[in-house]
Amino acid sequence: MKRLKMTKLNAVILLVAALFLFVLPPFTPYIDIPKLGRIPLSGMQIFYAVLSLEIVVAVYIFGVGVLSRTQPQPISAGYPPQPGSSPAPTVQPGPTPPAQQSTPVTPQGGH
Amino acid sequence: MLSLIETLTGFTAIMLMLSLLVKTLTSVVKNQADYYSDNLKHEVQRLALETTGKTWDTLMQNPNTPDWARNIHWDRLGDQFLTPAYMGWFLKQLDQNARVFDLDTRLKIHVANVNYAFQLRMKNLALALGLGLCLFGNINALTIWKSLYTDQQLRATFSAPYADKAATLANAQATQGTDPTKKPTQDELDSQIKSLQKNMRGFLTDVSFGIGRVWRANAQNEPGNEKKSVEFFLYEFLGSLLTGIMVSIGAPYWHDILQALSALRPDKANA
Numbered sequence: 001m002k003r004l005k006m007t008k009l010n011a012v013i014l015l016v017a018a019l020f021l022f023v024l025p026p027f028t029p030y031i032d033i034p035k036l037g038r039i040p041l042s043g044m045q046i047f048y049a050v051l052s053l054e055i056v057v058a059v060y061i062f063g064v065g066v067l068s069r070t071q072p073q074p075i076s077a078g079y080p081p082q083p084g085s086s087p088a089p090t091v092q093p094g095p096t097p098p099a100q101q102s103t104p105v106t107p108q109g110g111h
Numbered sequence: 112m113l114s115l116i117e118t119l120t121g122f123t124a125i126m127l128m129l130s131l132l133v134k135t136l137t138s139v140v141k142n143q144a145d146y147y148s149d150n151l152k153h154e155v156q157r158l159a160l161e162t163t164g165k166t167w168d169t170l171m172q173n174p175n176t177p178d179w180a181r182n183i184h185w186d187r188l189g190d191q192f193l194t195p196a197y198m199g200w201f202l203k204q205l206d207q208n209a210r211v212f213d214l215d216t217r218l219k220i221h222v223a224n225v226n227y228a229f230q231l232r233m234k235n236l237a238l239a240l241g242l243g244l245c246l247f248g249n250i251n252a253l254t255i256w257k258s259l260y261t262d263q264q265l266r267a268t269f270s271a272p273y274a275d276k277a278a279t280l281a282n283a284q285a286t287q288g289t290d291p292t293k294k295p296t297q298d299e300l301d302s303q304i305k306s307l308q309k310n311m312r313g314f315l316t317d318v319s320f321g322i323g324r325v326w327r328a329n330a331q332n333e334p335g336n337e338k339k340s341v342e343f344f345l346y347e348f349l350g351s352l353l354t355g356i357m358v359s360i361g362a363p364y365w366h367d368i369l370q371a372l373s374a375l376r377p378d379k380a381n382a
Binding site for chain 2: 042044045047048049051052055056059060063064068
């Protein structure tokens with residue numbers, strides 16, 4: 001479900017990026033920044049600037065920023081097992097842990 | 112053959128200088144953003160999820176969670192937080208049912224994850240900054256190569272004094288190691304930014320050819336000249352993109368190549 005959401009988000013980002021790329025350049029003569037006045041740039045220059053900006057932002061967002069890693073999913077709704085519930089199938093090789101150990105040691109091993 | 116070696120040396124020296132600029136820029140951004148602690152927090156959250164089965168948000172919303180756990184300042188927190196004894200206690204504080212076993216081994220994996228993710232992010236950051244610098248500055252390696260290859264005077268300048276200057280600067284920067292978990296002081300940050308500005312100005316003064324042509328490309332934009340204009344922009348875009356990728360490879364790589372090429376220079380070879 002979350003994967004589908006991410007794919008949708010990526011598709012929307014791609015669509016917006018493509019829109020910016022082709023919609024902005026024709027509006028160049030009308031782009032006006034109050035302090036700088038009208039920007040004397042051609043459509044191709046705006047296209048170049050927008051494409052460059054999109055590449056840099058994409059590399060940053062997907063490589064460094066918020067989308068650079070996926071959040072882990074909860075393992076399951078009934079985790080960890082409650083006392084009294086059916087125990088997970090375990091094999092118990094080796095010596096038993098010392099009695100004074102406070103943390104429960106299960107023999108499943110690490111990850 | 113000699114002109115080719117000289118061109119290669121000059122080109123490598125320019126790439127090395129650009130790589131050093133990107134390295135300084137990456138360092139400045141890294142010190143402002145503190146990516147290391149962010150990765151550490153992410154791994155602690157993963158460990159909490161693995162041992163309790165609950166997401167971090169769920170754990171924080173739990174009324175039994177102590178207040179101090181909600182108010183942890185993750186800024187500049189180092190690996191010392193990830194010890195089995197401390198994490199075992201910490202996870203039990205978050206959830207009494209947390210299954211804390213084999214913490215020593217698991218923490219080693221998480222610490223390795225923190226370091227790997229941090230290195231990867233730094234490489235991606237360098238790539239993003241390198242691409243940004245080259246694309247917006249329109250620094251085109253193809254034009255730089257062409258200029259060096261065709262202009263003998265430029266070639267002589269960049270294959271000898273400039274190459275030595277770049278190598279010296281690279282050696283000086285290589286000795287400055289920084290700890291990712293150490294918070295830099297304001298003075299250190301200021302000096303880093305000043306060094307970046309100085310190096311950038313120096314680079315633009317020394318290497319003025321093949322830079323920023325796209326921003327003054329009025330001749331290509333005249334009516335009836337569209338095809339030429341598209342070709343020109345495509346050439347500049349691809350050249351700058353390639354340059355951005357090349358300078359992000361890393362200063363040590365260019366430094367090694369420069370040293371190998373410098374040894375082939377006639378004055379060095381005869382010595």
